[in-house]
Amino acid sequence: xxxxxxxxxxxxxxxEQAPNDELLQEFILAILKWExxxxxxxxxxENYRQMIKQYSSKWEVEK
Amino acid sequence: MRIERIDLKNYRQFxxxxxxxxxxxxxxxxxxxxxxxxxxxxxLNAINWCLYGNEPHLSKDSQQLPRLNLNxxxxxxxxxxxxxxxxxxxxTEGNRITFKRSEEYLVHRDSKQPVLHDINxxxxxxxxxxxxxxxxxxEATTYVGRFVPRDLREFFFFDGERLDTYFKxxxxxxxxxxxxxxxxxxxxxxxxxxxxxxxxxxxxxxxxRSPQIEEMRxxxxxxxKDRKEILDQIVELGAQKEEARGNIDELNExxxxxxxxxxLQAEQTRLRDNSKKKEQVRNEKVTEKQNMLFELGILLKLYxxxxxxxxxxxxxxxxxxxxxxxxxxxxxxxxxTRYCICTRRVEEGGAEEKHIKQLRADITSSSVIAxxxxxxxxxxxxxxxKISTFKSSLERITKEIQLYEEELNDINLKIQSIDxxxxxxxxxxxxQWYSELKRYQHIYDFNIERITNxxxxxxxxxxxxxxxxxxxxxxLLKEAAFQEVRHQIxxxxxxxxxxxxxxxxxxxxxxxxxxxxxxDSFFDLVWKKETFKDxxxxxxxxxxxxxxxxxxxxxxxxxxxxQLLALSFVIALHKVSGFDSxxxxxxxxxxxxxxxxxxxxxxxxxxxxNKQLILLFLPSEYTLExxxxxxxxxxxxxxxxxxEDEREIQMEVLR
Numbered sequence: 001x002x003x004x005x006x007x008x009x010x011x012x013x014x015x016e017q018a019p020n021d022e023l024l025q026e027f028i029l030a031i032l033k034w035e036x037x038x039x040x041x042x043x044x045x046e047n048y049r050q051m052i053k054q055y056s057s058k059w060e061v062e063k
Numbered sequence: 064m065r066i067e068r069i070d071l072k073n074y075r076q077f078x079x080x081x082x083x084x085x086x087x088x089x090x091x092x093x094x095x096x097x098x099x100x101x102x103x104x105x106x107l108n109a110i111n112w113c114l115y116g117n118e119p120h121l122s123k124d125s126q127q128l129p130r131l132n133l134n135x136x137x138x139x140x141x142x143x144x145x146x147x148x149x150x151x152x153x154x155t156e157g158n159r160i161t162f163k164r165s166e167e168y169l170v171h172r173d174s175k176q177p178v179l180h181d182i183n184x185x186x187x188x189x190x191x192x193x194x195x196x197x198x199x200x201x202e203a204t205t206y207v208g209r210f211v212p213r214d215l216r217e218f219f220f221f222d223g224e225r226l227d228t229y230f231k232x233x234x235x236x237x238x239x240x241x242x243x244x245x246x247x248x249x250x251x252x253x254x255x256x257x258x259x260x261x262x263x264x265x266x267x268x269x270x271x272r273s274p275q276i277e278e279m280r281x282x283x284x285x286x287x288k289d290r291k292e293i294l295d296q297i298v299e300l301g302a303q304k305e306e307a308r309g310n311i312d313e314l315n316e317x318x319x320x321x322x323x324x325x326x327l328q329a330e331q332t333r334l335r336d337n338s339k340k341k342e343q344v345r346n347e348k349v350t351e352k353q354n355m356l357f358e359l360g361i362l363l364k365l366y367x368x369x370x371x372x373x374x375x376x377x378x379x380x381x382x383x384x385x386x387x388x389x390x391x392x393x394x395x396x397x398x399x400t401r402y403c404i405c406t407r408r409v410e411e412g413g414a415e416e417k418h419i420k421q422l423r424a425d426i427t428s429s430s431v432i433a434x435x436x437x438x439x440x441x442x443x444x445x446x447x448x449k450i451s452t453f454k455s456s457l458e459r460i461t462k463e464i465q466l467y468e469e470e471l472n473d474i475n476l477k478i479q480s481i482d483x484x485x486x487x488x489x490x491x492x493x494x495q496w497y498s499e500l501k502r503y504q505h506i507y508d509f510n511i512e513r514i515t516n517x518x519x520x521x522x523x524x525x526x527x528x529x530x531x532x533x534x535x536x537x538x539l540l541k542e543a544a545f546q547e548v549r550h551q552i553x554x555x556x557x558x559x560x561x562x563x564x565x566x567x568x569x570x571x572x573x574x575x576x577x578x579x580x581x582x583d584s585f586f587d588l589v590w591k592k593e594t595f596k597d598x599x600x601x602x603x604x605x606x607x608x609x610x611x612x613x614x615x616x617x618x619x620x621x622x623x624x625x626q627l628l629a630l631s632f633v634i635a636l637h638k639v640s641g642f643d644s645x646x647x648x649x650x651x652x653x654x655x656x657x658x659x660x661x662x663x664x665x666x667x668x669x670x671x672x673n674k675q676l677i678l679l680f681l682p683s684e685y686t687l688e689x690x691x692x693x694x695x696x697x698x699x700x701x702x703x704x705x706x707e708d709e710r711e712i713q714m715e716v717l718r
Contacts, residue, residue, distance in 0.1 A: 006246055006573070006640060013568050017561045027558055028254075028565075035250050048261040056554035 027055040064210050064644045065091065065675040066110075067159070070150040073132040074112075075105050075125065076705065076712040082106070084677065087698040092671035094693055096680045097703035102712040103679040107220055107649050113149040113164045115213050116184070116204075120222065120649070131168050131177050133710040139170040144180065155210060161187040162207065211644050218636050222649040238577070238632075239604040246573045248566055255562045262555035263287075269539060269548050276545070279535040283528055290524045297517050304510040305603060307503045312605075312618060314500040322484050324493050331481045338474045345467035352460045359453050362446055373443050376436050385433035389426045394419050532556070573639060574600055580635030581606075581628075588627055588669055590662045598628070606632070623659035626651070627666055634674065645675035652684050660684075664692035671696065 011029065018024040030051060066084050071077035084093050097103045105125070108118035112130075129136065130147050139145060148165035164184045168177035186203040190196045198206055211219055243249060263284070270277030362369075379385045393404070397419055401409050409415045539549035578600040585598050595616070597609040608628065610616040620628070630646070637643050651667070652660050670676050680689070694700070700717040 006569075009572060010247060010251070010565065010569060013565045013572075014561065017564045017568070018557075024554075024558060024561065027554075028562060031254050031258075031558075032247075032250065035254055036247075044257050045261055045264065048257055049264070052261060052265075052551050052555050052558075056551045059550070059554050 023055055023059045027051065030055075064153050064155040064160075064642075066151060066645055066677070067154050068150075068152040069106070069109065069113075070148075070152070071109055072149075073135045073145060073147045074109050074149050075128070075130060075132065076102050076710065077105070077109065078132045078134060078711045080712060080714050082701065082714070084675070084699060086675070087696075090668065090671040090696045090698055091675040092667060092693065092697045093675075093677045094680065094685075094697045094700045095677070095703060096682055096685050096701070098682060098705075101705050102703045103681075104222070104649055106679065107222070107647060109149045110151060110220060110647065111216065113151045113162050114207050114211060115216065116164065129168075129177050130166065131170070134708070136170060136177060143170050144168065145170050145177065153210070158189055160210070161185075162203075163187070211642060215636075215640065215642060218633050219642075219644045220647045224650070224654065238574075238600055238606055242570060242573045242577065242604065246569045248570060251562055251566045251569070255559050255566065258555050258559040258562065262552050262559065265548050265552050265555065266535065269545055272544070273538070273542070276535065276538050279531060279538055283531045283535065286524055286528045286531065290521060290528065293517050293521045293524065297514055297521070300510045300514050300517070301603075304507055304514065305605075307507040307510065308603070308605065310503045311500060311507060312615070314496050314503065315615075315618075317618075318493070318496055318500065321488055321493055324485055324488065324490055325497075327481045327485055328490075331478055334474050334478050334481075338471060338478070341467055341471050341474065345464060345471065348460055348464045348467060352457070352464065355453075355456060355460065359450065359457075362450050362453075365446070366450055369443050369446055372439065373447065376440055376443075379433075379436065385436055387426075387430050387433050389430070391423055391426055394423045394426075398423075574602075574604065576639045577632070577635045580638045581632045584631035584634045585628060588631060588666045589624070590665065591624075598631075621656075621659055623652075623655045623663045626655065626663060630666070630670065634670065637674070643674070645677060646670070647677040647679070649679045650681055650684060651678050652689060653681060657686055657688050660686060660688035661692065664689045668692050668696050671698075 010032070014025050014028050018028070031048070034047060034051075065086070068084060069082045071080045071082075073079075082095075084091075095103065095106070100122075104120050104122065107120050108125075111120070112118050118125075131145055132147075135145050144167055146165050146167050148163060150161060150163040152159065152161050154160075162185075165182070166179060167181040167183075169180045170177045183199065184203045185197050185199050186206045187195060187197040188206075207213070266276075266280045266283070270280040376385070397403055397409055398416065401411070403409055403415070407415075409419065536549060536553065539545035539552075578598070581600070582598045586592070586595070589595060594611055595608060596611045596613065597607075599607050599609075601607060606617065606628075607615055608617040608620065617628075633646060637646075652663055655663055667676060667678060678693075697718060702715040702717060703712050704715065705711070706713060
């Protein structure tokens with residue numbers, strides 16, 4: 001798929017920047033996907049809060 | 064992605080035209096030649112309209128006209144529906160994807176303007192099981208973004224003028240924008256901003272339930288506002304710094320071959336002073352020569368007399384007539400003793416005394432004359448010598464004068480040379496440029512210092528905000544009710560921090576990747592292999608081209624080399640972004656001299672071996688220098704011309 005170079009690089013950089021924190025990696029990728037697929041200008045607060053709530057509930061601070 | 068075919072129906076002058084871009088074995092180069100106003104730019108517009116729904120290259124005349132072909136419009140006798148459509152058939156990694164945009168118009172018999180009735184945008188593709196699928200409208204628009212994102216279209220379809228001016232000014236901004244877009248930095252920045260926004264909302268929620276928490280939150284918010292102001296200032300100063308750097312580069316380029324006029328003017332003043340001194344000495348010598356000639360003129364007139372006098376005196380000396388040897392003491396004794404040697408008495412007042420006294424006086428007078436004659440010999444000989452040395456003295460002083468003349472001539476030549484060096488320039492302008500260069504250098508240095516200080520201030524604020532966040536965190540920890548929100552805030556902050564780091568890393572990585580690819584492409588394509596040494600993109604995203612001798616030469620390269628560099632950069636963007644789309648250039652060599660067109664023609668040929676290249680030429684551009692390279696390798700060649708009523712385009716397929 002065209003344009004995959006950058007997406008792949010971003011994905012790799014996320015892993016580098018949040019090593020051993022798969023949940024945080026997943027969260028950022030999910031947000032990125034949501035932002036890329038929709039303009040979401042008006043619903044972002046609700047969506048972000050919901051995603052933060054969802055991912056943080058399973059997340060451990062020590063990571 | 065490559066374009067296989069463009070099918071245009073009722074689109075402006077293209078009433079029913081299909082342009083097939085079949086590829087030959089090696090090259091993927093397509094040539095279309097057309098006069099101005101004969102559809103070249105509208106072909107570019109048609110692609111843009113099909114993919115993005117707008118026409119960025121529309122001329123003012125065309126803006127006034129309906130998109131529907133004029134003949135279709137006027138020939139619609141009854142009230143009827145007419146459709147404008149552009150279909151773009153593409154091929155990506157073996158898959159055919161068709162983009163089709165159409166507009167349906169209601170055409171009234173007596174109305175000049177058609178009424179838009181319906182718009183459709185469809186993307187058709189084959190799924191994994193090779194079944195035909197299609198998406199429409201918004202979904203189709205999203206689909207386009209996967210192949211040629213709208214934000215990046217300027218790097219795929221452009222006109223030659225843009226290619227020529229690509230790196231003429233604000234290169235840092237251009238490259239930064241390109242990197243920003245292809246790196247999805249805008250999306251990442253938006254995520255970071257939104258995460259901060261939502262985390263602040265979470266803190267505000269907690270603050271509503273506890274005045275103490277609210278106080279801490281407000282303190283953080285205040286500091287964050289300060290930080291935002293600092294960041295804005297850094298951005299603004301960075302832009303000013305970049306602008307100053309651009310101006311410095313431009314002025315340096317402008318002044319590169321201009322001599323140091325101030326130094327030359329100082330040298331000229333020194334030479335003029337020296338010339339005045341030499342001229343003075345030369346004039347003194349000329350006067351001396353004139354005096355010499357005057358004096359010798361007199362001497363030459365006297366020469367026979369001098370010669371004769373000298374002869375007379377010398378003869379007298381030879382004859383021992385002079386000096387005289389009379390001894391007057393005997394006469395004196397006679398006059399004192401009054402007796403002659405013969406014992407005869409000499410009476411006082413007598414005839415003998417008178418005779419002796421007369422004799423005595425005669426002897427004295429004769430001695431004085433003889434003495435004077437003898438004394439004259441020296442000056443006469445000196446004068447004679449002067450006459451005899453006249454030639455050599457005259458030669459000496461003439462030579463001296465000549466030497467001074469030569470020196471003065473040399474000095475004048477140097478002054479004239481400086482005049483000619485300075486002469487071609489507007490001295491006041493050059494001085495002004497130097498003054499501007501100094502001013503921009505000051506702005507540049509000053510802004511660097513200010514940015515550094517602001518960054519230090521920002522780091523202090525970052526630490527302060529982190530400390531305040533920690534206090535807030537402790538505050539939230541004290542109450543069990545805040546545990547969940549505290550956890551969410553920590554998570555959101557962590558995510559925001561990671562996203563911010565990704566932005567920095569991606570910008571840097573993409574910059575380096577584009578730099579690498581641009582360098583590779585440029586040195587692969589450039590015809591002067593030894594002239595250039597390096598291409599790099601600095602941390603401020605400014606592109607630098609380094610001459611083989613080590614100096615920056617971006618501002619002094621030819622139009623064709625500039626276009627080559629821009630093409631190399633575009634190819635690099637395609638590679639790094641992964642959006643490997645065709646390059647379509649309108650009037651690609653209009654600004655390039657005939658001599659350089661041949662080189663650019665070869666470059667197009669080379670590029671087309673790895674990438675689809677569609678070139679839209681004016682007939683005046685398609686000169687022998689271009690055609691001798693492209694006629695052989697072009698996969699397709701077409702000529703566009705208008706019909707007699709100038710409302711339709713006819714396409715002649717030459718290959």
